[in-house]
Amino acid sequence: MSSSRRRLFGVAKLELRRQASPGRLLWYFLLAAAPVTMMAVVAWAVSKFGHPEGLTTAELQENYAHFFQGMVVRIVLFFGCATIFIGQIRGELDQRSWHYSLLTPIPRWQLVVGKYLAGVFLAWCFFLLPGVIGRALFQLPHGLAAFGDPRLQMEVLTYLGIAALGCLAYGGFFLAVGTLLRGPGYVVAVFFLIEWAQFMLPPGLKQLSVVYYLRSLSPVPLSEGPFAMLAEPLPTWLVVVQLLVYAALGVSLAVWKVRRAELDYRTK
Amino acid sequence: MSERVILFEDVSKFYGEVLGVNRVDLRIGPGITALVGPNGSGKSTVMNLMTGLLEPTQGSVRVLGEEPSRSPALFDRIGYCAQFDTFPRRVTGLQFLVGYLTLHGMGPVEARSRALRAIDRVQLTEAAGRRVAAYSKGMRQRIKLAQAMAHDPQILVLDEPLNGLDPMARAELIDLFRELAAEGRHVIVSSHILHEVDVIADQVVLINQGYIVAKGDIPEVREEMVDHPMQVMLRCADPALVASTLFSHDHVVEVKLHEDGGGLMVKTKQAEHFYLLLNELVAEGAIDLESVAPADDDVMAVYRYLVGTEGGSL
Numbered sequence: 001m002s003s004s005r006r007r008l009f010g011v012a013k014l015e016l017r018r019q020a021s022p023g024r025l026l027w028y029f030l031l032a033a034a035p036v037t038m039m040a041v042v043a044w045a046v047s048k049f050g051h052p053e054g055l056t057t058a059e060l061q062e063n064y065a066h067f068f069q070g071m072v073v074r075i076v077l078f079f080g081c082a083t084i085f086i087g088q089i090r091g092e093l094d095q096r097s098w099h100y101s102l103l104t105p106i107p108r109w110q111l112v113v114g115k116y117l118a119g120v121f122l123a124w125c126f127f128l129l130p131g132v133i134g135r136a137l138f139q140l141p142h143g144l145a146a147f148g149d150p151r152l153q154m155e156v157l158t159y160l161g162i163a164a165l166g167c168l169a170y171g172g173f174f175l176a177v178g179t180l181l182r183g184p185g186y187v188v189a190v191f192f193l194i195e196w197a198q199f200m201l202p203p204g205l206k207q208l209s210v211v212y213y214l215r216s217l218s219p220v221p222l223s224e225g226p227f228a229m230l231a232e233p234l235p236t237w238l239v240v241v242q243l244l245v246y247a248a249l250g251v252s253l254a255v256w257k258v259r260r261a262e263l264d265y266r267t268k
Numbered sequence: 269m270s271e272r273v274i275l276f277e278d279v280s281k282f283y284g285e286v287l288g289v290n291r292v293d294l295r296i297g298p299g300i301t302a303l304v305g306p307n308g309s310g311k312s313t314v315m316n317l318m319t320g321l322l323e324p325t326q327g328s329v330r331v332l333g334e335e336p337s338r339s340p341a342l343f344d345r346i347g348y349c350a351q352f353d354t355f356p357r358r359v360t361g362l363q364f365l366v367g368y369l370t371l372h373g374m375g376p377v378e379a380r381s382r383a384l385r386a387i388d389r390v391q392l393t394e395a396a397g398r399r400v401a402a403y404s405k406g407m408r409q410r411i412k413l414a415q416a417m418a419h420d421p422q423i424l425v426l427d428e429p430l431n432g433l434d435p436m437a438r439a440e441l442i443d444l445f446r447e448l449a450a451e452g453r454h455v456i457v458s459s460h461i462l463h464e465v466d467v468i469a470d471q472v473v474l475i476n477q478g479y480i481v482a483k484g485d486i487p488e489v490r491e492e493m494v495d496h497p498m499q500v501m502l503r504c505a506d507p508a509l510v511a512s513t514l515f516s517h518d519h520v521v522e523v524k525l526h527e528d529g530g531g532l533m534v535k536t537k538q539a540e541h542f543y544l545l546l547n548e549l550v551a552e553g554a555i556d557l558e559s560v561a562p563a564d565d566d567v568m569a570v571y572r573y574l575v576g577t578e579g580g581s582l
Contacts, residue, residue, distance in 0.1 A: 003373035010370030017367070018356055096354035099321060100415070104371035105343040263321040264283070265352065 007106045011114025012121070014101075018091070019084065019122055028126040031080045035071045035130045039137035046141035057146075058220075061155065064138050065220040068159060072131040073166055073214050074195050080127050081119075081170035082188055086178035088115045089258065096265050109255045116175055116251050123167035131159040158219040165217070165243045169210045172250025179254040199224040203231035213243050271333040273297050274318060274423065274454060279327035281313050287478045288313035292327070294473065294483065296456060300449045302469035303458040304571065310478040311458040312351055315425050318456070319348045331423065344372060347416035351427040353408055355400045361387060361411045362396040365418050372419045386418035387411070389444065405432035413441070423454040430464060442468050466567040474571060481574045490565045496573045497521050497535040499563040500542065505556040507532045513554060517545060533563065 089112070092098035101111050135156055139146055146152050173191070177184045194201070198209035206212040212231075215222060216239045224230075234242070274296040281288035289310040303311040316322040317329050320336030320343075329335065334342050355364060365383035366376070374382065387396045390410040395403065400411060409432050417424055426445075430438050445468055449455045459465050465472060466486065474482040474489075482489045490498065504510045511523040511532055519542060522535040536542040539562075549555045563569075 006375065007371050007373050010367070013370070014356070014367045017359070017363075021358065095357065096352045097356045099348075099350055099352065100356070100368055101371065102321060103319060103343055103346070103348050104368060105340045105373070106371050107340045262323055263316065 008110055008114045011106065011111055012118035015088065015115045015118035016122060024083065027083060028080060031076050032126045032130045035076060035134045036137065038071065039134040043137045043140045060138070060142065061220045062222070064135055065218050065222055067134070068131050069211065069215060069218065069222065072134065072163065073211060076130060077127055077163065077166040077170055078192065078195060081123055081167055082174050084119045084123055085171045085174035086184055088119055088175055088178060089254065090178040090184065093265065099263050102263060108258045112251065112255045112258050116171060119171050119175065120167055123171060124164060127167060128160060128163045131163050132156050135159060155219040158217065162214050162217050165240065166210060166214050168247040169213070169243045172247035173210065176250040176253040179257045200227055200229060202229055206231055210246065213239050213246070275330045277328050279317060279324045279329055281317060281322060282325045289478045292480055294480065296454060298449065298452050298454050299470035300445055300455045300457060300468055302465040302472045303456065303475060304460070304462060304465050304472050304567065305475035306460055309475045311475055312427055314475070315348070315427050315456065315458060318425055319346055344419060345422045347419065347421035347424045349412045349416040349426045349429055358399065360397050360399050361392060361403070364400055364411060365415050368415060369418055382418050386414040389417070390414045391440065406434060406437050409433055410437070424448060424456065426455070426457045428458055430459065462568045462571055472567055474574060476575045482570065486567050486570060487565055490570050491539065493570070493573055494537065497537050498539040498565065500534045500536065501531065501561045501563045502534060503531040503558040510555045513549060
């Protein structure tokens with residue numbers, strides 16, 4: 001392994017160890033378990049009491065897609081990534097341990113990127129699968145044979161992709177917020193509102209929202225209700241590129257801040 | 269030559285409108301250099317500038333020929349034991365060192381071996397596997413020191429490294445600083461405890477309220493302080509006779525008899541001439557001396573004269 005790659009790996013490893021407190025791990029686990037548990041309850045209820053009359057496969061798919069966007073994206077990914085990424089540099093400043101990293105011969109941009117990659121790894125470990133497992137549980141009372149259908153397989157893979165991209169984009173955003181702001185709480189609250197109300201925003205402002213992009217990738221077209229301000233649908237490849245740019249922008253802002261920052265714990 | 273030194277040229281650092289240090293010119297070579305001053309005098313600011321954690325508002329800092337805030341590679345040659353008594357959470361002493369050694373590009377085997385060597389050097393081998401959070405204050409100081417020197421740097425910057433240590437541990441670490449300096453390294457130590465500095469430093473930099481008030485080796489600095497004549501304590505057989513003999517010389521400005529009648533305190537503007545004079549008088553048999561001892565050529569006296577603070581712990 002080259003020295004540079006070893007350093008990057010070292011940063012990521014230190015970050016993972018820092019994040020691996022029992023309290024944090026429990027929080028990530030509970031977040032990840034929430035949609036799975038809810039779908040398990042639904043599966044149990046449907047098995048026990050029978051499913052509502054007249055639900056077609058398309059309606060089942062749409063119901064789960066709404067659940068995925070609401071629960072998995074807006075709650076699990078949002079709060080999971082906020083906890084992981086906001087604390088990456090802000091947490092080190094609060095713990096006054098950031099100088100140990102700054103006093104190593106690793107360029108500051110690599111420190112930020114290494115931490116971001118560690119955060120993405122952690123987020124993927126916890127938050128990639130709940131959406132997929134939830135879909136499987138949702139399907140369970142209706143028969144697992146449906147998983148032989150390539151359309152359902154594609155749907156599951158799409159949820160996996162959405163979760164992966166969501167972690168990247170939320171990660172970039174929250175890393176920047178945690179690095180640039182001393183008290184990021186209010187920004188998180190405003191962003192949370194934006195995520196829930198993005199359908200009412202004008203098309204230009206929608207682009208601030210990660211949900212806006214992730215909804216575009218949904219395997220099932222989703223209605224946004226009567227109050228929605230409609231925007232021109234984007235091709236899938238463009239949405240993916242925009243999400244990657246979104247993530248890169250967040251990481252770049254964090255790098256910019258860290259590169260020009262002086263260490264002064266009195267002001268953090 | 270500038271490749272071997274730490275160079276501050278007209279360096280000022282302001283935190284907003286608050287002065288950190290002002291117009292600092294320094295040239296620090298290998299050996300032990302002590303930065304001395306009261307809390308808040310600017311010692312840590314100088315150290316943070318040296319290690320690139322702060323950038324000067326004005327002037328330039330060069331360490332071994334490079335600007336520390338723009339040369340990440342320089343940190344292979346600098347080790348900094350900062351004043352903060354903080355550590356990453358949930359790490360053992362060994363994990364703490366190994367973790368940061370990997371950021372120096374070392375593989376796990378080399379990192380572990382270097383970490384163990386550094387831990388051994390600060391005599392913490394038995395506690396290496398325990399969590400740092402469970403260490404005593406003295407152990408935490410030592411593990412920080414081990415972390416600063418584990419990658420074998422040319423320059424060690426140590427901010428109050430002896431704080432919280434018992435006398436035995438202090439003595440051991442002072443020996444270690446001397447060893448490191450003898451290996452040709454730059455060892456920069458800050459302290460607000462003057463007698464400690466007097467014992468360890470090859471040269472001192474006295475700082476007060478952001479200004480360098482003196483620098484060099486202590487006797488040199490003391491000799492330059494012409495406003496404060498040097499005080500020499502004499503124990504002798506006939507103090508009154510000795511006093512009258514000495515007073516006839518221009519460079520002797522004050523003589524005080526001791527209360528016990530067994531000696532005197534002499535103030536002289538030219539210490540060198542004074543000692544020569546004593547030699548001559550003793551050789552001629554004009555006076556009968558038991559002992560001669562300078563009374564104010566230590567760092568405490570120098571600091572007291574320059575800063576107006578009493579010596580000891582500032």
